[in-house]
Amino acid sequence: xxxxxxxxxxxxxxxxxxxxxxxxxxxxxxxxxxxxxxxxxxxxxxxxxxxxxxxxxxxxxxxxxxxxxxxxxxxxxxxxxxxxxxxxxxxxxxxxxxxxxxxxxxxxxxxxxxxxxxxxxxxxxxxxxxxxxxxxxxxxxxxxxxxxxxxxxxxxxxxxxxxxxxxxxxxxxxxxxxxxxxxxxxxxxxxxxxxxxxxxxxxxxxxxxxxxxxxxxxxxxxxxxxxxxxxxxxxxxxxxxxxxxxxxxxxxxxxxxxxxxxxxxxxxxxxxxxxxx
Numbered sequence: 001x002x003x004x005x006x007x008x009x010x011x012x013x014x015x016x017x018x019x020x021x022x023x024x025x026x027x028x029x030x031x032x033x034x035x036x037x038x039x040x041x042x043x044x045x046x047x048x049x050x051x052x053x054x055x056x057x058x059x060x061x062x063x064x065x066x067x068x069x070x071x072x073x074x075x076x077x078x079x080x081x082x083x084x085x086x087x088x089x090x091x092x093x094x095x096x097x098x099x100x101x102x103x104x105x106x107x108x109x110x111x112x113x114x115x116x117x118x119x120x121x122x123x124x125x126x127x128x129x130x131x132x133x134x135x136x137x138x139x140x141x142x143x144x145x146x147x148x149x150x151x152x153x154x155x156x157x158x159x160x161x162x163x164x165x166x167x168x169x170x171x172x173x174x175x176x177x178x179x180x181x182x183x184x185x186x187x188x189x190x191x192x193x194x195x196x197x198x199x200x201x202x203x204x205x206x207x208x209x210x211x212x213x214x215x216x217x218x219x220x221x222x223x224x225x226x227x228x229x230x231x232x233x234x235x236x237x238x239x240x241x242x243x244x245x246x247x248x249x250x251x252x253x254x255x256x257x258x259x260x261x262x263x264x265x266x267x268x269x270x271x272x273x274x275x276x277x
Contacts, residue, residue, distance in 0.1 A: 002082070008098040011046050011063045018050055018061050021102060025094050030054060045227075049105060058105035059094060071155070072227050080229045083202075087135050089128075090226055106222050108213030113247045113258045116209055123271045124221040125212065129237065130275025132223070133201040137231055147205055147232040149190055156183055198235035205232055208244040238272070 003025065009017030015036060022029055029052040037049040045065050051058035064074060078101065084090035091104035115121055144150070159179045163169040177185070204211070205228040213222040242265060246258045260268065 002093050003095040005095055005097045009061070009063050009100060014046070014048055014061070014063060017097075018048065018102075021061075021095060021097060022050065022059075025102070026052070026057075026059070028055070045100070050102075051105075059102050060091075060105050061100060061102045063100040070158075076230065077227055081226050083135070084132075084226060084229065087132075089132050089135075089223060091224075106213055106215075106224065108215040108220070108222060111209040111212045111214060113209070113245065113255060115214065116212075116245050117258075117264075120219060121214055121221065122268060124219070125207075125241070126268050126271035127275035128221050128223065129204070129207070129241070130272045132204065133199075133234055133237070134276065135202040137200070137202060141202075141231045142200070144231060146193075146200055146236075147203065147228065147230045148193070148236050151228070152186055152190075156186060193233050193236060196233070196235050198233040200231050201234045201237075202230070203232040203234070203237035204229050205237060205240065207237065207241040209247065238269075242268075 005021060005024065007017065007020060009021075018036070019031060019034065022031075022034065033052050033054045035051055035053065037051070039047040039049055039060075045068070046063045048061045048063070049058050050061055064072075068074075078093065078096055081090045081093055081101075081103075085092055091106055093101055093103045095102050111121065116125075156179070159182070161179055163172060176182075204223050204226065206225065207223065211223060211225045213224055214220070215222070242260050245260055246254050246256055
């Protein structure tokens, strides 16, 4: 079941909105037995677990951040989640609403800079990524620009040359490179990616540690959060994951000593290639 509901959830009073949706998708749930758990309140969304103890089920409700559709193509995201679910890589979508989605809860714990180096875990990640990269692409996807090129240029275009508030402008100028410098760096990185002759494959594009779940009971690895999932250079998805092994996420500091050395990268790639063959 995947319903398209013309309802909107107020993120400051999400209980009422979620209960209204549950009346449609889980009419058998007793409202007196429904509980809520806020998992995250990030920049791009708020994630709330909703569960009914009498039926032992949890559903995740993701409320999109205000105006984040400027940055993220939410229609394409839903389309890609459905594609990934068909191949066993994404949870089931139960319903979409005007400012978010509700979908299947996958049990597990997110990884950290230590657990991601456990052999049983990193080998499974490599194999799982290899399988995802083998999802067949449509002709439309094959004719599109790689995600990082298209989205990166879009983000760069949105950066103003100068802020009207002089205090903000001075602070931004002090902390960040100029728009022209960022554009030059991005162009240089694109040249490097193009020179690798890397394949265009279906990528997750955001495999930081908090987007990888490990379920100990089944030794299963699951990827979550598919806001940026779409075709991209194969090398980007792999290299991006290596970079995130240093702990680059919103809830932890970056430890560059945890960046995988060449020996580890080669071992990881060997398992990846086994998954491809």
